Amino acid sequence: MEILSSRTLLISSDPAALTEFYRDRLGLAVAREYPGGTVFHAGAGFLEIPAHLSADAPAHAADILWLQVRDVAAVHRDLAAKDVRILAAPEIKPWGLIEMTIVDPDGRKLIVVEIPADHPLRRDVRK
Template sequence: MEVESTVIGITSRDPQRLYEWYRDTLGLPVAEDETMGPTALNAGGAILSFGVHSEISGPAKEPARHLNSLFIADIDAEQERLVAAGVRCIRDRGREFWGGVISTFVDPDGNYIQLIQLHPGDATHEAAAAGQKA
C-alpha cells in the first residue's frame, strides 16, 4: 500500500472547542487544505480533522487506547509551556528504555496526547530520567 496522506479524525460532542484547544493551546497550525474543511490542523506530516459522531458522549472512556503522539524537538520547553497554560499532565517527562523522552497530557475531551523527543541529551533529560529536578 502506498499512503499518500494521513488524516486522523478526532470526534467530539464539541469539535469546535476541541479544534480551538489543539490550535490555540497546543499550537498546531491550521491546515491549508480546503478539502478538510475549516477545522483541520497540521501535525507534522498528518492532518488532524475534528468532527462530530452520533455515538460520542462524555469524556474518552479508554483514553490510552488511542494515543496522539507528537514528535517534537524540545520536550522541556513544551512541557513547561503546557503546564503553565493549565494543561493536565498525567506523566511527567521521563526517559524510555529506547532512549527517547515522553510526557503525556490530557485534552479537554480526556484524550491522551504524548509529546515525544527522540534524541534528548542535555542535563534536564538526564535529571528527569533519574527522577530529579534539573
C-alpha cells in the same frame, strides 16, 4: 494500495472545545478550515476535528496520539503555563525516548516525545 495522504479524525462531543485546545493551547497550525470542521498540521500528518460528526461517549482510553517535538522540556513549560493537564512530566523512558503525557479535553492521552540525538531512531541504519 497506494496511500497519497492520511489524517486522524478526532470525534468529540464538544468539537469547539477540542478545536480550541489543539489550536490555542497546543498551537498546532491550521491547514484548513471548512464549515464542518478544522484540519491541523501535525508533523508529516494531519489531525481533523469534524464538527459535523459528534460522539455521545467520551474518547476511548485506548486512543493515544504520539507527537514528536524538538524540545520536550520547553513544551512542558509552555503547556503548564497554559493550564494543559499534564499526567506525566518529561522523563527518559527505558527505550531511550524523552516522553511526557498530557490529556485533551475529551480525555484522550497525547504522548509528547523528544528523540535524543544518540537514539537509534536518529541513526542511519542502511547498509
